[in-house]
Amino acid sequence: ALNYHFRALSIRKLAQTIDRKLIAGSLIGIANAYWGEQNLNEALEYTTQALTLNESVGSGNELNLATNLIILASIHHSRGD
Numbered sequence: 001a002l003n004y005h006f007r008a009l010s011i012r013k014l015a016q017t018i019d020r021k022l023i024a025g026s027l028i029g030i031a032n033a034y035w036g037e038q039n040l041n042e043a044l045e046y047t048t049q050a051l052t053l054n055e056s057v058g059s060g061n062e063l064n065l066a067t068n069l070i071i072l073a074s075i076h077h078s079r080g081d
Contacts, residue, residue, distance in 0.1 A: 005029040024053040040079045047072045
């Protein structure tokens with residue numbers, strides 16, 4: 001699964017029109033894959049990167065931002081933080 005998420009991320013970063021929401025979505029996909037493998041440090045890293053992008057988008061991205069925060073909270077819970 002990670003291979004496909006990383007390929008999608010690479011393609012989205014190379015697109016002529018960079019869409020931060022789509023890149024953040026790829027980062028969340030990578031984070032979820034790591035989370036599924038119980039690699040919580042990597043999951044946290046990619047979720048945090050996605051959060052930075054989602055916060056930079058601004059208005060109209062509230063649902064993605066809220067989802068990102070929920071995933072971040074869940075990973076912290078899994079880590080026992």
